Amino acid sequence: MAVRRPLKRSELPIDTASLARYLVGRLVVRALPEGVVSGRIVETEAYVIGDAASHAYRGTTLRNRSLFLERGHAYVYLAYGISNMLNISSEVSGIGAGVLIRALEPLEGIPIMRLNRGIERLRDLARGPGRLAMALRVDRQLDGLDLCREGPLWLEHHDLDPGEIAQGGRIGISREKDRLLRFYVRNSPFVSGPRSLMQ
DNA sequence: AGTGCGATTGACT
DNA sequence: GTCAATCGCACTA
Numbered sequence: 001m002a003v004r005r006p007l008k009r010s011e012l013p014i015d016t017a018s019l020a021r022y023l024v025g026r027l028v029v030r031a032l033p034e035g036v037v038s039g040r041i042v043e044t045e046a047y048v049i050g051d052a053a054s055h056a057y058r059g060t061t062l063r064n065r066s067l068f069l070e071r072g073h074a075y076v077y078l079a080y081g082i083s084n085m086l087n088i089s090s091e092v093s094g095i096g097a098g099v100l101i102r103a104l105e106p107l108e109g110i111p112i113m114r115l116n117r118g119i120e121r122l123r124d125l126a127r128g129p130g131r132l133a134m135a136l137r138v139d140r141q142l143d144g145l146d147l148c149r150e151g152p153l154w155l156e157h158h159d160l161d162p163g164e165i166a167q168g169g170r171i172g173i174s175r176e177k178d179r180l181l182r183f184y185v186r187n188s189p190f191v192s193g194p195r196s197l198m199q
Numbered sequence: 200a201g202t203g204c205g206a207t208t209g210a211c212t
Numbered sequence: 213g214t215c216a217a218t219c220g221c222a223c224t225a
Contacts, residue, residue: 045206053206063221081219083207100206130207172206 004029006147006154009072016090016097019071020046021167021183023088023099025160027107030136030153037112037136039104039126040158043184043191045170046090049097053176056096065144067096072148072155076133076140083130084139088147088155102129102171102182104136105190128192160185 007026013019021044029038047054055064055077066075067089075087075098087098104126106113113125113135126132133139138153147155166186169178171193184191 047206055206058222061221077206078218078220080205080207080217082217085206087206102206128207170206174205 004150005156006149007072007157009070009148011157012071012090012148014071014091016048016099017046017181019088019090020044020099020181021165023101023155024165024183024185025158027156027158028086028101028104028136028153029156030109030138031151032109032112032137034112035109037109037116038156039106039108039132039136040160041101041103042105042188043101043103043182043193045100045102045183046181047087047098047100048181049091049095051097051176051179051181053170053173054097056098060096064096067098068094069144072146074138074142074145074147074153076138076143078140079130084133085129086133086136086138100129101132103127103184103190103192104132105185105188106135123189127190 013022023041023044027038056067069089070093071090073089079085086101089098091097106125117135126135164186167180168182170182
């Protein structure tokens with residue numbers, strides 16, 4: 001990779017579901033003191049406008065306010081008191097919606113990811129939203145960060161054949177379960193969730 | 200002020 | 213397959 005260039009905001013689709021699909025195949029890059037860690041996004045979920053499963057559904061609060069930032073900003077929250085979740089705001093300023101990044105295929109800084117995770121197995125380093133955040137050392141300190149500029153964390157372009165992208169139901173939620181707002185790389189071993197959800 | 204519960208994970212039967 | 217860990221938040225009163 002010759003040049004590091006963050007994705008421009010103008011390159012991001014404004015619609016949440018479109019952004020969720022667009023982000024599959026793109027890179028998440030994390031700058032740590034020990035070096036750069038990156039991975040290819042292989043799984044996302046859209047939490048769209050008017051979605052009862054979205055944290056933004058009941059309006060802005062102290063926790064979820066980053067979801068209301070212009071598209072391309074990080075929304076990081078702690079799930080189950082244990083796992084940090086990395087999301088990307090997805091609409092115009094003032095509208096709350098986002099894309100959850102659920103899994104990465106590790107590319108750069110794999111030894112750093114192994115240390116961050118305390119495990120060896122490549123497949124499990126960033127398979128699942130909580131694992132991904134731990135591998136990249138993403139926590140609430142990065143909440144609200146602009147991911148369209150170089151900094152602690154940003155997005156980069158990477159090519160993927162759109163035909164490799166599959167779509168299915170979201171994982172781990174009770175409301176709005178049937179909406180097909182999960183996007184993932186077909187047949188990727190780095191995608192989370194049971195095989196039965198593949199289609 | 201108290202309660203219930205999650206956009207999960209890892210350990211265990 | 214089941215289940216506990218762990219805590220911030222939203223909701224009720």
